[in-house]
């Protein structure tokens with residue numbers, strides 16, 4: 028059984044190197060990080076202890092019908108996708124996000140094999156703390172890896188796994204995206220340390236302003252863009268924030 032929060036679309040990929048592309052989303056339930064600024068905390072902040080890690084402190088309901096946990100068979104997820112878009116005859120991108128989808132990589136393989144067999148691309152969004160197994164990797168078109176910085180509030184040993192980042196880069200399918208706050212100088216210095224240590228290929232790295240409103244996104248981006256470009260990094264916005272004001276169903 029898969030642990031799913033949402034299946035929705037069609038929409039556009041909001042972030043990273045595939046931003047703007049047509050896609051459907053499968054959002055898995057549960058995460059192994061506890062980012063204070065997480066905008067999908069409904070996938071994991073379902074206890075008082077976890078809720079206390081978030082900026083809002085809000086505890087979500089595990090069995091909320093819209094965003095809570097659904098136990099679904101791979102065929103049920105495929106049927107749901109098919110109801111949203113004809114993935115059998117009009118292949119598109121299926122973005123598997125979370126939460127942390129790689130917590131369920133073994134269980135996801137049958138679904139992803141079907142989707143790839145139908146001609147769809149499979150993009151995996153991950154925080155880069157769990158290495159892919161071969162059967163899972165064989166189904167993946169692209170990894171959108173977003174390693175977490177100190178600004179997330181997670182402790183270093185939990186959020187930073189250089190051997191996993193190296194393994195993801197070695198697939199040749201990974202792009203790396205770092206969330207940068209208004210305190211961009213110390214955040215970019217931390218990105219530099221990670222890029223040098225793993226090491227990561229700078230042109231495969233993008234920095235993205237934190238913020239769930241368009242004005243904050245633009246202000247932070249304007250401050251940091253020249254510094255990021257000098258380091259060889261690209262810039263990602265959060266397209267869905269501009270278009271739909273961070274609506275969780277878009």
Ligand code: SF4
Pocket residue numbers: 058059060061062064065066067068125126127154
């Ligand atoms: S890794 Fe992603 S889903 Fe998990 S807590 Fe951080 S921002 Fe939220």
